[in-house]
Amino acid sequence: MPLSDNMGHGRLILENAPEGVGIMKITVLGTGMVGDAIATRLIKLGHEVRMGSRTNQNPNAEAWVKRCGHLASQGDFANSATFGEMVFNCTNGATAIEALTAAGASNLAGKILVDVSNALDISMQPPGLLYGRNTSLGERLQAAFPKVRVVKTLNTVNCKVMVAPRQIPGAHNIFVSGNDPGAKTSVSEFLCSFGWEKAEIIDLGDITTARGPEMFLPLWLRLYGALGTGAFNIKVVR
Amino acid sequence: MPLSDNMGHGRLILENAPEGVGIMKITVLGTGMVGDAIATRLIKLGHEVRMGSRTNQNPNAEAWVKRCGHLASQGDFANSATFGEMVFNCTNGATAIEALTAAGASNLAGKILVDVSNALDISMQPPGLLYGRNTSLGERLQAAFPKVRVVKTLNTVNCKVMVAPRQIPGAHNIFVSGNDPGAKTSVSEFLCSFGWEKAEIIDLGDITTARGPEMFLPLWLRLYGALGTGAFNIKVVR
Numbered sequence: 001m002p003l004s005d006n007m008g009h010g011r012l013i014l015e016n017a018p019e020g021v022g023i024m025k026i027t028v029l030g031t032g033m034v035g036d037a038i039a040t041r042l043i044k045l046g047h048e049v050r051m052g053s054r055t056n057q058n059p060n061a062e063a064w065v066k067r068c069g070h071l072a073s074q075g076d077f078a079n080s081a082t083f084g085e086m087v088f089n090c091t092n093g094a095t096a097i098e099a100l101t102a103a104g105a106s107n108l109a110g111k112i113l114v115d116v117s118n119a120l121d122i123s124m125q126p127p128g129l130l131y132g133r134n135t136s137l138g139e140r141l142q143a144a145f146p147k148v149r150v151v152k153t154l155n156t157v158n159c160k161v162m163v164a165p166r167q168i169p170g171a172h173n174i175f176v177s178g179n180d181p182g183a184k185t186s187v188s189e190f191l192c193s194f195g196w197e198k199a200e201i202i203d204l205g206d207i208t209t210a211r212g213p214e215m216f217l218p219l220w221l222r223l224y225g226a227l228g229t230g231a232f233n234i235k236v237v238r
Numbered sequence: 239m240p241l242s243d244n245m246g247h248g249r250l251i252l253e254n255a256p257e258g259v260g261i262m263k264i265t266v267l268g269t270g271m272v273g274d275a276i277a278t279r280l281i282k283l284g285h286e287v288r289m290g291s292r293t294n295q296n297p298n299a300e301a302w303v304k305r306c307g308h309l310a311s312q313g314d315f316a317n318s319a320t321f322g323e324m325v326f327n328c329t330n331g332a333t334a335i336e337a338l339t340a341a342g343a344s345n346l347a348g349k350i351l352v353d354v355s356n357a358l359d360i361s362m363q364p365p366g367l368l369y370g371r372n373t374s375l376g377e378r379l380q381a382a383f384p385k386v387r388v389v390k391t392l393n394t395v396n397c398k399v400m401v402a403p404r405q406i407p408g409a410h411n412i413f414v415s416g417n418d419p420g421a422k423t424s425v426s427e428f429l430c431s432f433g434w435e436k437a438e439i440i441d442l443g444d445i446t447t448a449r450g451p452e453m454f455l456p457l458w459l460r461l462y463g464a465l466g467t468g469a470f471n472i473k474v475v476r
Contacts, residue, residue, distance in 0.1 A: 124372060129372060129453070133369065134359070168475050203464065204460040204463070212458075212459070215455075215457065216457045219413075219450035222443065223440070226440055226442050226443065231476055232474055234472040234474055234475065235473045235475050236461060236471075237408055237472065238407075238467065238470035238471075
């Protein structure tokens with residue numbers, strides 16, 4: 001992982017900074033529960049994080065900055081996209097393409113975009129999938145932003161599990177999909193820094209494989225209904 | 239479970255006949271790998287099984303009868319549907335509604351239909367889902383045959399795992415969806431007779447919840463690609 005150009009400005013050397021992930025400037029697009037969970041986790045790992053939203057006066061983002069201190073900042077989508085060396089898409093999947101268009105293709109070009117979002121049709125109960133049966137948001141983002149290195153991951157668990165997987169007992173799995181092997185390696189190192197074990201990460205293949213984890217959502221939602229908790233994950237057993 | 243009217247005709251009392259599942263006359267629609275696996279397992283459990291196909295001269299069905307002996311028979315869809323007290327749908331999900339129409343709504347009325355099939359679009363590689371993103375074959379079958387008690391299950395594992403789940407180490411899960419609680423209980427008893435543990439069976443809810451396990455297929459197919467084997471399943475961990 002490339003280290004931030006901004007290293008050495010009096011930042012603490014963090015005890016929990018994992019091997020393999022250097023301290024970086026990171027953008028988190030989205031100010032909902034998912035964006036907050038990811039951005040807060042990144043701050044705790046010592047990264048410099050900017051939370052992006054439609055405006056630069058988003059109350060969620062302002063509260064998050066106040067809570068997280070000097071490594072945290074906020075801005076509009078374009079300003080935030082410019083800031084980060086790596087970008088997490090934590091926007092509502094249903095409007096993610098518009099959000100990333102506002103962020104600006106040129107501001108995102110060449111960067112890794114970690115897409116953790118789900119495009120849900122919330123007019124249904126439980127929510128349905130917004131996109132067709134044989135496509136995925138991950139693919140659509142990659143097609144819309146061809147210079148961005150999209151990696152789909154983490155969308156198969158709730159945001160608490162995303163950033164603290166060890167709250168679930170034993171081993172369980174998370175998936176990565178993307179066209180750029182180097183980007184998947186970098187994102188896997190980030191997942192490990194969140195607490196995922198390397199052996200738990202399953203590389204499904206190119207970005208078209210994002211259909212698998214995205215279409216898992218209808219089962220996740222029914223399991224959530226049947227179990228009465230979102231604090232679960234699946235383990236592939238063989 | 240109601241015992242077959244045909245009990246006591248010199249049939250062996252089988253040592254492995256599980257508690258809770260009486261010996262029955264069962265129809266298995268479909269002569270492919272899935273139909274063969276299910277029908278053969280049912281024979282081994284002591285049930286009287288008729289395999290149904292479009293014609294009554296299907297070579298797969300003829301070979302299966304020859305292999306399985308006196309408890310095995312074959313017939314066309316309608317003849318087979320009349321025979322069984324319970325029906326397994328192991329036809330190609332893409333043409334299941336036509337197959338069941340040929341079986342005859344009146345021949346199926348009141349019976350449990352265990353739908354283990356997946357409706358795949360095999361024009362794609364890997365296959366895509368045939369139906370829309372917010373429906374399922376299970377629901378369509380229930381709507382097309384309102385007097386049938388449809389239970390969706392087993393479609394999330396390959397046919398070897400369906401009937402011999404203990405080949406996968408440790409605990410792992412299987413799902414049931416259906417509108418009739420009694421039918422789900424009966425099907426769960428059958429699953430236990432196949433080797434599933436009661437605690438591994440997750441009742442997702444009514445037949446609309448079949449969307450979850452059906453839309454799991456795209457992930458199953460990518461895992462199959464990534465792992466290089468179909469001998470796996472998922473375990474819900476919490």
